[in-house]
Amino acid sequence: MVAISKIATGNGHGEDSPYFDGWKAYETNPFHPIDRPDGVIQMGLAENQLCFNFIKKWVMEHPEASLCSAEGVNKFKETALFQDYHGMPEFREAVAKFMGKVRSGRVKFDPDRIVMSGGATGAHEMVAFCLADPGEAFLVPTPYYPGFDRDLRWRTGVELVPVVCESSNNFKITRAALEAAYEKAKEANLRVKGLLITNPSNPLGTILDRDTLKGIVKFINEKNIHLIGDEIYAATVFMEPEFVSISEIIEEVECNRDLIHIVYSLSKDMGFPGFRVGIVYSYNDAVVSCARKMSSFGLVSSQTQHLIATMLSDDDFVDSFIVESKEQLFKRHKYFTLSLSQVGIGSLKSNAGLFIWMDLRKLLKEKTFDAEMDLWRVIINEVKLNVSPGSSFHCDEPGWFRVCFANMDDNTMEVALLRITTFMHKHNEAMVPRKLCRRASLKLSLSRRRDDFMSQNMMSPHSPIPQSPLVRART
Amino acid sequence: MLSSKASCNSHGQDSSYFLGWQLYENNPFHEVENPTGIIQMGLAENQLSFDLVESWLRKNPDVMELKKGGESVFRELALFQDYHGLPTFKNELVEYMAKIRGNKVKFDPNNLVLAAGATSANETLIFCLADPGEAILLPTPYYPGFDRDLKWRTGVVIVPVHCWSSNGFRITMFALEEAYERAQKLNLKVKGVLITNPSNPLGTTMTKEELDHLITFAMAKNIHVISDEVFSGTVFDSPGFISILEAAMDRNLENTDVWSRIHIVYSLSKDLGLPGFRVGMIYSNNKTVVGASTKMSSFGLVSSQTQYLLTNVLASKRFTSKYMKENQKRLKKRKEMLVSGLKKSGIECLKSNAGLFCWVDMRHLLSSNTLEAETKLWNQMVCDVGLNISPGSSFHCSEPGWFRVCFANMSRGTLQVAMRRIKDFVERSNFMGRSKMNYQQNMSSLSRKLLSNWVRKLSSPDPNEHER
Numbered sequence A: 001m002v003a004i005s006k007i008a009t010g011n012g013h014g015e016d017s018p019y020f021d022g023w024k025a026y027e028t029n030p031f032h033p034i035d036r037p038d039g040v041i042q043m044g045l046a047e048n049q050l051c052f053n054f055i056k057k058w059v060m061e062h063p064e065a066s067l068c069s070a071e072g073v074n075k076f077k078e079t080a081l082f083q084d085y086h087g088m089p090e091f092r093e094a095v096a097k098f099m100g101k102v103r104s105g106r107v108k109f110d111p112d113r114i115v116m117s118g119g120a121t122g123a124h125e126m127v128a129f130c131l132a133d134p135g136e137a138f139l140v141p142t143p144y145y146p147g148f149d150r151d152l153r154w155r156t157g158v159e160l161v162p163v164v165c166e167s168s169n170n171f172k173i174t175r176a177a178l179e180a181a182y183e184k185a186k187e188a189n190l191r192v193k194g195l196l197i198t199n200p201s202n203p204l205g206t207i208l209d210r211d212t213l214k215g216i217v218k219f220i221n222e223k224n225i226h227l228i229g230d231e232i233y234a235a236t237v238f239m240e241p242e243f244v245s246i247s248e249i250i251e252e253v254e255c256n257r258d259l260i261h262i263v264y265s266l267s268k269d270m271g272f273p274g275f276r277v278g279i280v281y282s283y284n285d286a287v288v289s290c291a292r293k294m295s296s297f298g299l300v301s302s303q304t305q306h307l308i309a310t311m312l313s314d315d316d317f318v319d320s321f322i323v324e325s326k327e328q329l330f331k332r333h334k335y336f337t338l339s340l341s342q343v344g345i346g347s348l349k350s351n352a353g354l355f356i357w358m359d360l361r362k363l364l365k366e367k368t369f370d371a372e373m374d375l376w377r378v379i380i381n382e383v384k385l386n387v388s389p390g391s392s393f394h395c396d397e398p399g400w401f402r403v404c405f406a407n408m409d410d411n412t413m414e415v416a417l418l419r420i421t422t423f424m425h426k427h428n429e430a431m432v433p434r435k436l437c438r439r440a441s442l443k444l445s446l447s448r449r450r451d452d453f454m455s456q457n458m459m460s461p462h463s464p465i466p467q468s469p470l471v472r473a474r475t
Numbered sequence B: 001m002l003s004s005k006a007s008c009n010s011h012g013q014d015s016s017y018f019l020g021w022q023l024y025e026n027n028p029f030h031e032v033e034n035p036t037g038i039i040q041m042g043l044a045e046n047q048l049s050f051d052l053v054e055s056w057l058r059k060n061p062d063v064m065e066l067k068k069g070g071e072s073v074f075r076e077l078a079l080f081q082d083y084h085g086l087p088t089f090k091n092e093l094v095e096y097m098a099k100i101r102g103n104k105v106k107f108d109p110n111n112l113v114l115a116a117g118a119t120s121a122n123e124t125l126i127f128c129l130a131d132p133g134e135a136i137l138l139p140t141p142y143y144p145g146f147d148r149d150l151k152w153r154t155g156v157v158i159v160p161v162h163c164w165s166s167n168g169f170r171i172t173m174f175a176l177e178e179a180y181e182r183a184q185k186l187n188l189k190v191k192g193v194l195i196t197n198p199s200n201p202l203g204t205t206m207t208k209e210e211l212d213h214l215i216t217f218a219m220a221k222n223i224h225v226i227s228d229e230v231f232s233g234t235v236f237d238s239p240g241f242i243s244i245l246e247a248a249m250d251r252n253l254e255n256t257d258v259w260s261r262i263h264i265v266y267s268l269s270k271d272l273g274l275p276g277f278r279v280g281m282i283y284s285n286n287k288t289v290v291g292a293s294t295k296m297s298s299f300g301l302v303s304s305q306t307q308y309l310l311t312n313v314l315a316s317k318r319f320t321s322k323y324m325k326e327n328q329k330r331l332k333k334r335k336e337m338l339v340s341g342l343k344k345s346g347i348e349c350l351k352s353n354a355g356l357f358c359w360v361d362m363r364h365l366l367s368s369n370t371l372e373a374e375t376k377l378w379n380q381m382v383c384d385v386g387l388n389i390s391p392g393s394s395f396h397c398s399e400p401g402w403f404r405v406c407f408a409n410m411s412r413g414t415l416q417v418a419m420r421r422i423k424d425f426v427e428r429s430n431f432m433g434r435s436k437m438n439y440q441q442n443m444s445s446l447s448r449k450l451l452s453n454w455v456r457k458l459s460s461p462d463p464n465e466h467e468r
Helices: A020-028 A052-061 A070-081 A089-102 A119-131 A147-151 A175-187 A210-223 A246-252 A285-297 A302-313 A315-341 A369-383 A410-427 B016-026 B050-059 B074-079 B087-100 B117-129 B145-151 B173-185 B208-221 B244-250 B257-261 B287-300 B304-315 B317-344 B371-385 B412-432 B445-458
Strands: A114-118 A137-141 A159-163 A192-198 A226-230 A260-265 A277-282 A355-359 A400-404 B112-115 B135-139 B157-161 B190-196 B224-228 B262-267 B280-284 B357-361 B402-406
Touching: A020 A369, A052 A302, A052 A315, A052 B074, A070 A302, A070 B050, A089 A114, A089 A277, A089 A302, A089 A315, A114 A119, A114 A285, A114 B287, A119 A147, A119 A192, A119 A226, A119 A260, A119 A277, A119 A285, A119 B287, A137 A175, A147 B287, A159 A175, A175 A192, A175 A210, A192 A210, A210 A226, A210 A246, A246 A260, A277 A285, A285 B117, A285 B145, A302 A315, A302 B304, A315 A355, A315 A410, A369 A410, B016 B371, B050 B317, B074 B304, B087 B112, B087 B304, B087 B317, B112 B117, B112 B287, B117 B145, B117 B190, B117 B224, B117 B262, B117 B280, B117 B287, B135 B145, B135 B173, B145 B157, B157 B173, B173 B190, B173 B208, B190 B208, B208 B224, B208 B244, B208 B257, B224 B257, B244 B262, B257 B262, B280 B287, B304 B317, B317 B357, B317 B412, B371 B412
Parallel strands: A137 A159, A137 A192, A192 A226, A226 A260, B135 B157, B135 B190, B190 B224, B224 B262
Antiparallel strands: A114 A277, A260 A277, A355 A400, B112 B280, B262 B280, B357 B402
């Protein structure tokens, strides 16, 4: 058998991590309020499902967005033929406007700097291809999204060097940490080409404050390295303090703009991961030009561009959506964290994202990652919740878990909380009085089962996991 | 500052193929608004059968509205990002692919991997089969996009397999061996051969003999065969289309090694005319390749909205049968119109039975049998005659004077205008003597600038180019 490539046979795809046991457990026994009430609840999936009714209403009221009105069908041909990698002008304008609105109008984005990509996944890989050669490196603050190990490294040959952040100062990105990482790269003979930050942070759910951002911009300018700001959770900031984007900071401090690039997507803010709308926004003309050519490998379907262009051009809808989404996230987050605190579970104070960074350090038998794995297996197999262990995010300290709260309905959230409470009551020596605010009636909001919609048999012979975990989980 | 990929020109867009498009964009023909503009004949699109699709859409508004049984499936689709793709979509795709092959080959949906267009499918396949610095053999003339898709980010090298007009550009065993030797001499490890069948730019389907040569060659050298069959649905005349898998099955190779080294690339951009929807796919019997490429497809999945729409379109068997038949009829008729139109101007085409273009022989119009003369003729065609046709050199053709001319991306009226222009040009050049033509007369200053920049770039060759 002749060999295929090293990339294909290696494990750079990142799916061999023991982390996926959680997914397997969920896939083989997914929770359903009626059909499978004892199934595993998926809390490892950072999806935003809280505003679908709001969006669906708009879609039903605007058939022209789906090209199915009488006039719409006439646009079909033009749309079906449109494969220009510049993207539809109306799509770029609508996205640029949306990005500006999400930043409360404090910055304006130039539609001509918007480059499409196959989701944020495609965007990250594309940026890595544009900025670094094989063997060169990016610095990434920990904890970070596990998908970066694949997106930035797999086919690009680029290395990632962690910038270690610690719980002692709430995982702040300090100058010292940045310098230490930079030195470490140097010692390993790795040429650092850039720093990638995720703001708001996945998995922390926090935003970077102005001073930290300014410090970061100063750092990258001094070292003359690129700054990639992954801002895909920008519209999920549901509480003060307000989100500050890199795009704002560079207006306030001196900065070589050729070093600044933003990755964006509609998968989190709008809850559209299936539509594969990824964006690279660069202040560097050469990068825009190169990325645009590369975007041929992952253009957004013109059918989807049309839908998004129509939707995001509707100012009333967008303005209402942004407010509604924040409200829903705020409510869910508050309820969830309050309920957890009442059984003695703390989490990092957060104001953004679709998850919390839960602190279970005191439940560890010992301060080791093995103990974290043991606890995690208990949570999956006994408590029947798929949460994500901190080690999979390269967290420096064991005992932290990312728990998603926006990908389920109220009823499922109740069940999850009940299970957590029961578990804590069993394992806490000091019992916390039950002060859970139970909902008066359990609303049986049956979310449409995926099974109704798709066939069950999605087992692929080569993969132990029926549904691609990494794709579904911005873990 | 940036990566070497960003700073080099391996993206392949300095090719005349793409420059022609640029010139067209600056001055596009319109029957009413710009009747003296450039007619786009360099874009292999199929615009002949949209009315059939539109009529289906009008009868099935639910699908576009993302409804199923009257209920909105918007949410489910918006959330669906599984890189295995919508199972129903893949089921329909494999049935459709089998239908195109007269049901002589059956495909397993589990061996089908979706990608964002054939552009992405080809790149992904190369990432899976070859390491940077390794080589893929490619028969010439070949689609200029391959220079980007197969080489740019993968770091793989293309070694051309030279084909000649003397035998209709057919792939011979000799040509394959010669290319392989050349690769060896350059210390390049050959991992596979990539063919396009039906051929772009030739518009011909491969003969059984050619396919057998390829398979035998792949067996002997222990390499992969990638068969880009994106034009398989555009075969409008005999001889029929033989897929590589059919040829392998005829030789009972299903349980041999080479079976797992044969991979097909397909897309809905050409026969269904939907390039904007970015629906490409890889088909392979090699589990490792399917596994790796499935994971890689994360970088370019097909929008769930589009998967849903097309699942329903393809599920309508009556529609697909009607479409295939009618589409082929229209392609044949349009091709014949181009061929006879050119013939009236004394220009012959390679005999073809597929594709959205003809491979046109304009060697007799060259002032000399050189690349320079071809480039000069091309300049005249684009800027003086106002037809963006694609010069053979952009397809790495080894002989100057051949041009690819597309016929399926315009109305009958526009094609008639194009034919008239060519006739006038040929008559004028016969009358005036070619060397006296001042082809720069009608060029806008922008076109002139673009052209001279391009010619300058052409004269300083990229050191990374291996094929010339």
